[in-house]
Amino acid sequence: MTAPRVLVTGASGLVGEALVLRLLLDSKFQPVATARGATRLHGLCKVVPFELTGDQRMPALDNIQVVVHSAARVHVMDEVATDALAEFRKVNVEGTLRLARQAAEAGVQRFIFISSIKVNGESTSPGQPFTADDRPAPVDAYGVSKYEAEEGLKQIALNSGMEVVIIRPPLVYGPGVKANFLSLLRWLNRGVPLPFGAIHNQRSLVSIANLVDLIVTCLNHPAAANQTFLAGDGEDLSTTELLKRLGGALGKKPRLLPIPSWLLHMLAALVGKQAVAKRICGSLQVDIGKNREQLGWIPPISMDKALRQTADDYLEKQTK
Template sequence: MKRLLITGYSGFVGNHLAELLQGNYHVNLLGRKPSNLGNFFNHNLDSTSTYADALENVDVVVHCAARVHVMDDKATDPLNEFRAINTHGTLNLAKQAVQAGVKRFIFLSSIKVNGEGTTNQNPYTALDTPRPEDPYGISKAEAEQQLLTLGKETGMEIVIIRPPLVYGEGVKSNFGSLMRFVGKGFPLPFRAIKCNKRSLVSVYNLADLIKVCIECPKAANQILLVSDDNDLSTAEMVSLMAKVQSRKNLALPVPVWFFKLAGKLINKNDIIDRLTGSLQLDITHTKNSLDWKPPFSVEHGFTLAAKNFKKLTNGF
């Protein structure tokens, strides 16, 4: 039975992954919060910590831990803060993984390495030149390049996975807020935003792909984009959120030009672009390379994402 090390196991993706893999592998967990999902090792992710105990006899590292993207970052130097963990901390762990004899290092990156959107463009592919725009995306892109270089120099297999927005049971962020508002029956002004397309990935499809990457020889040294392979407009997303919560879709048909005008007036064009623009991933390379396709539907993921909000409705 293979031995794995999972970082970021207390986060949204890492927790679902650890639950999926429990019992099928010897699982070590690297972090600061004890868990019954594997053997716990209390370490920070940074450029100076040592991980020899957690890496002993490990075959595959699944690196989910990161300083995550936030909308209103208050750090004085955000890029330096992201680099400290996402770039320098990742490389420190990877170098020690080489020394420990780890065969494969799976890095959970981000589609932000490709860029911020595909409005009036073709969907992103794994072969695109990286064009990150924000500190989070830049730190992830730098980590990818350094990992690939380390892999070439040492022979450790590198697997890079770039997901878009990840959702499922327990999700928070903007997706969770939108699901909650729809569940409460608020008439949101999104019915007319139907010409954009957004790629999403449920945590169940993402965890399944990671599991495949642990075992599949063809995953070695690949850059893999992942999604549910069923892109939705904002209007379609709200409609499906209403459906899985047995609510009427009360979305109002406010025209897209109004959102764009409002974005200019309040200097929030980036937020409006995420709401009305497109961000699509072409996962053909992932499907063909690994003979894999997302096993779960978008409706399956939305249904499970809605579970917590139904429980919390009375307390909203």
Template sequence: MAKVLLTGATGFVGSSLLKTLKEIESFQVVMAIRKTRVAVDSSTFVVGDIDGATDFSTALTDVDVVIHCAARAHVMCDDVADPLDEYRRVNVAGTLNLAQQAAKCGVKRFIFISSIKVNGESTTNSPIFSASSLPAPLDPYGQSKAEAEQALLELSQETKMEVVIIRPPLVYGPAVKANFASLFNIVSRGIPFPFACICNNKRSLVSVTNLVDLIITCIDHPKAANQIFLVSDDHDISTSEMVREMATALEKPTWQIPVPLWCYTLAGKLFSKSDIVDRLTGSLQVDITHTKETLGWTPKETLQEGFKKTAVAFIKSKSSR
């Protein structure tokens, strides 16, 4: 039985991963959490804030594999004085500190949940991101994840601990929040979207079910060692298609108004929101060929199945309010 230490177990991805791991008899799971949000027992260790000084020694006892989901998440409107410094404190120093302690404790493998933002923000008029694409982060969050990746790969060369890096794009599923949840809410109300003309861009998404399945595959797969994996549902869609898929999952009609793309571009420039417009109208695609061929892995859940599960959970949450 492999003993797994999971950080970020109370987060969106971490909580789903924790639930699945606990259903597999071959894994013993322990958690390192920042605050006592859950009942603390022998499998839970409160380590406080994660940074370069956090002590993980007790939580790492006899651990075989660390799955590091905890991070300072991407913040759209960051109000701290120096966002990059804050991201580095948690995502770089905190990650390297945990990894160094893990290596000293004899941990065999360290799985790091990174972000496609390491590769950049867009593949509009440029090659699709692949495992061999050079890092090109454009914001403090992506830069911190890229620096953490580099530090981990260097550590793997200095120690016997194997490192696995996974870069997901937008992750969705039951209990998803932020913009994806807001879109579901608007679609559920039947409000028309001005997205009919945003039909030629392509976005890669990944359901939390598929991401969790890949993470679990990487726990003991011999070919995963010291590799970087991109992940998606392997079904890229346009913004207009995404709204239609949401409506289908919710069993709601949807109306989309044909607003020309130049209107979005102009609005973005006028209101200094070009980055938001680019995310809405542009493309961000990932090529998961390396992941599939190296691990013999394919997404277990289709995009339509993932949207349906998200819709069912969304409807259930609304009815319980």
């Protein structure tokens, strides 16, 4: 019996690449990758160049059973576009729905959309995590674009019969991580003093290994059809505790200054970085109980192990 073919978009990104590599190790599925630019997957599997923008037709949908759509215009802290929402919509809404319609026409059975916890909102009160079935409340342009894409995909599913699965991850980390998490690794490894030693929030994260495992579970699980799931490691940490554990994984004792959150907010306001302060000091928790109840899924990798893997990968790259 031929293994089901899975098309993975955004295969040059952290999530897409990790998913393809996992599928290559799993004889149950046959991955086909699409990427906008260069990718390390060339020579390992079929790789198809593809842009979400414009009217290009996806050339690799023949005999595909599942599409995992991880390509996106990603959220950035310092947005420079004059009309950010319009730019996000071009890729995250219009591009996503164009691809989904083509997938439905080609007979794809299931479309898995990697969305964002930002569809739920920006923050939670301590002890009151987001759930998969909460009413969406996106705030920024990125979150709005992901929500609009979700709604469009649900309509396509109703009209076509193609199953849609939505997965909303919070901050994703792991080997190869970039952006703010990579900056934290650099600062901690260099022993830079950080003013984050007295933050008592609670935040959920998801390691790339756990997120990929959830995606793989959703590839063919009957109970995943037309459902929304939140991703997470199943453990919440304060920013202070995260830095302590990450420092320990690097073999360093972090130099954390006990600056109170209210003072960090005030200083951030003076330099126009209120959004950064909210992310560092605020809480954002997710409840992944639905994953366990409907899919029998629990995170296979502990947060401590995932942080060690992330740190080991960073340190190895520093020696090359």
